[in-house]
Amino acid sequence: MVEEQKQKQQRFRETIQRQREKLPIYASKDELVAHIEQNETVIILGETGSGKTTQIPQFVYERMMTMKKENKNNNTEFESNFPPRKEKGTMVAVTQPRRVAAVSVAKRVSQEIGDGGKLGDLVGYGIRFDDCSSEQTRIKFFTDGMLLREALNDPLLSRYGAILVDEAHERTLQTDFLLGTLKAIQEKRRMNILEKDDDNDNNNNNNKRKKRKKRPPPPPLKLIIMSATLDASSFSDFFDACPIIYIKGRTFPVETYYLKEPEEDYIDAALCSVMQINEDEKDIKGDVLVFLTGQEEIESLGKLLTQRGKDTYPQLNVVLLFAAMPAEEQMKVFEETPKGTRKIVLATNIAETSLTIPGIRYVVDTGLTKMRTFKAKSGVEELKVVPIARSQATQRCGRAGREAPGKCYRLYTEDTMFSLAEQVVPELLRTNLAGVVLMLKAMGVNDVLTFPFIDKPSTEGLLRSLELLYSLGALDDKGELNKIGRQMSKFPLEPMACKCIIESRNQKCTEEIVAILAMLSTENVFVGRTIQVAKHKTGDHMTLLNLYADYSKVSRNGKKKWCNSHGVSFRAMNKAEKIKEQLSRSIGHIEDWDEDEEKDEEREGEEKEEKQEKENKSVRIRKALTAGFFMNAAKKESISDGSGGGSNSMFVTLIGGNRLFVHPSSTTFHKFSSRETAKEAVGISSSYIIFNELIRTNKLYARDVSVIEGEWLTEFGSRVFGTQR
DNA sequence: GAGCACTGC
Structure with a gap:
């Protein structure tokens, strides 16, 4: 044996x-x-x-x-x-x-x-x-x-x-x-x-x-x-x-086809291409992979194709694929398609590198992708549909030749192909560098401007990051990392979030802040488009905290079911839980953290009644958040709102003067968009907000928003708001 | 009334 x-x-x-x-x-x-x-x-x-x-x-x-x-x-x-x-x-x-x-x-x-x-x-x-x-x-x-x-x-x-x-x-x-x-x-x-x-x-x-x-x-x-x-x-x-x-590699040849004339409506072009492939290649087995830019168009093309593909032979078996989808649904792309049907996968560029789908012999490439860029000058991020690079076009094409010879249909002309940039712009050149700079400082690289990067990020970007770190109190006057900065560098979070943790010690709300930051580092917490959990009157951060607290109370075996019935992603919550544990462990590694905690407890003795204490909790938490995100503060624009009922209120950032809207995914979206003022809706005499990120899609949107008091800004952002009121 | 490519610590 x-x-x-x-x-x-x-x-x-x-x-x-x-x-x-x-x-x-x-x-x-x-x-x-x-x-x-x-x-x-x-x-x-x-x-x-x-x-x-x-x-x-x-x-x-x-x-x-x-x-x-x-x-x-x-x-x-x-x-x-x-x-x-x-x-x-x-x-x-x-x-x-x-x-x-x-x-x-x-x-x-x-x-x-x-x-x-x-x-x-x-x-x-x-x-x-x-x-x-x-x-x-x-x-x-x-x-x-x-x-x-x-x-x-x-x-x-x-x-x-x-x-x-x-x-x-x-x-x-x-x-x-x-x-x-x-x-x-x-x-x-x-x-x-x-x-x-x-x-x-x-x-x-x-x-x-x-x-x-x-x-x-x-x-x-x-x-x-x-x-x-x-x-x-x-x-x-x-x-x-x-x-x-x-x-040399070993792949199968892929035949490439281009459009003769440019076509603006690429959704329609994709629809036609898929129908055509299915018709022309009806005797050949092989699935189709279509590269699109986002969830919305994937869903709408999905509907069209399912409708049109009912009466064809082979029948179309349309499968959607994007990162925000629940894991179980993502798994559908790996299932073998039933006999007499052809699998049509509609995907974002998740299928370019992250996932390899078996059985693909046809690729339809729109030549487009959504890309995130960051402007150091304004501190604004953009998420825009842009043409892909040639290297991506090659990569997408290659997806048709993994198992057998394949075909690739490019929904653009050959001329367009040659006009594409050869390579994708390196991420380091289009991202917020504050985290990189903090890490460099923690590695002992004091002069970040001369650090050997393959492609040097702009000096402006690096300087802005240094400025940010200085305003957060992570650098001393010489630009060297101080105690706060060293503590901040221990956390796998961006510097502004790290600073919240440091301040949470003074505000005695470390547990809560860590839970909120863990939730913020998790994408797509809410599955549907409507939020089904209780909203907090001060905004998204407290809502996320309450959601996390509710989730924690559910028994281990019931968590998944609980998430499904509350329109919440189990995958996201699970990840948030792990991140929270990791952050708590990192706090444990900070040597003198506990010492200060004890001092706090002494102070606590002097504190008033517990009831009031509880009421103040949301204040302390939002103060700790302000200590990190004061650069992301905005004030409601006073518009004579006689006719504007129903329109989303506009805010202006205190730094940079960007005019923005609250993102529709925010729990405060409805409050600010109704005729009520923030004051009435929120019950707080303030028209100031802080937000987690600022991103321009069709409009400039602030995501993850909370209402704060104006004077907290001078309290916690003294290095920027110090002299003004 | 209106919206979020993809990774990773």
Whole structure:
């Protein structure tokens, strides 16, 4: 019996090995390893299906092991080259932009490596809320944000001898930030080695040097950057003209079709294309994937297609796919379509990278996407429909050729295709940098303007972020991180939110603030368009808090049902719960937090009756929120509202003077849009609000809004509102 | 009366 099992395992291993050897990358293994050995940094351009993600980490690890053995026999060979040490530099880290990828690749590699161990032994992973690794782990997969966090605690990332950054072409904020950090680490580790070599040369060391010799610095850091797009020159330039290695992929050919004339109504064009594909290819099996920009148009095209596709052959089986959808409904795209039907998936760019849908042979590409950008000058975010980049067009096309030859219908002309930007603008260039700057400061990078970014963010953006951090009280007059700033950097939240936590200690409402911030970091709490839970009179923050409190009271088994009956996303609540736990843990790590808490308790003794205390709770909570979000304050515009009943009230931000509306998703939306004034509706003598974010879609909208008192602004935002009233 | 691409710590 045992013998039989062993044979089974052996056969399994052999199958896997055969599969590995068939991968395109296997042919160039030796060349690859040689390149990695000879260079500190190597860029690998691997097309889809090359096997780079699963194989290269193993190649690197195997080479590290053989070098270790060689070193035992011959002490000189690897010392200068690729030196695994007992503690430092013995691990391989691999980063991915997404959690699912990190976990699934780790699983695959753990199987392939055939050490007989389970995931978490030799091969492990580390993502937020979930670390699966042990003392034995030598190859560890991360989300790139996770490895960045690790760099906060271990500034040289000294456990790792090699780091592989995968999907670098996506140029996410975290990947770009990580690449800059790794470049800086490489330099430092190189210098350490030199110092150590100096030690060896001069035998007349002083004590300090001897001490250092006892604890050897980490070896130089090998860096392997893996990208899928052809343009890797910017990476190579950034890493001192390091070599680029091309690896062929293995995908099926995809035939591409363009429109002859531009067509403005792309929904109609998509509708026609799908009907046409279904008609022309009626004898060929294969599903259709349509790329659209958002939920609304996906739903409306879904209705049209379902109607029109009833009487066709094959019948159309229309499936919608966007991130805000409940998880169970998302799973429908993975179900096999019934015989005699063709699956039509209408998706946002979630299907571009995050999800791979089996069975797709036809892609319809509108050539558009929604993109978020940030204007440093006004502090306003925009969410706009824009043309995709050529790299995205290629990526979308490729989705038709994963399993068999496919076809791609581009709903734009060939001329348009060539007018597209080659690459997506890196996220770092179109986002609020305050969080990045806070993290840089916490890493000890004082001069953030000279930090090595592949693409330098605008000086204005960096300066604005420094200003914001200063107004939050995180920086001293010299621009250096102070105690508050250091505490703020411990939280996985944007700086304004971090500041709320710090102030919550003074306001004695840390639990509540942490719950609110956890809810704010969760997208799509409400499933439907109408909010079915009790609203709080002061606005969204207290509503979210009450919702969280209600949810917490429900028994573990009943939570899902409770969410469904309250129009609330279970996935979101579950995530909020985890984030809250994580934030509370981070507070626990702040050394002198408890001390101050005790002082507060002393003060509490002097406090008045408990009843009044309870009434004040909402005030204290909103004060703590104001301490973080005072830059996001707005005042109701006094309009002579004789005729304007029913129209949404307008606000003006105190900083920047942006004229805005409350977003319709806000619980305060109805209050401000009715003829009542804020004062009457809310029962608070104030026309000031704070909000979580400002985003321009069709109008400029403030999302997650609460009513506050004007004087709190001067109290908590003294560095900006100090002199004025 | 009117609306929110996608990730990640």
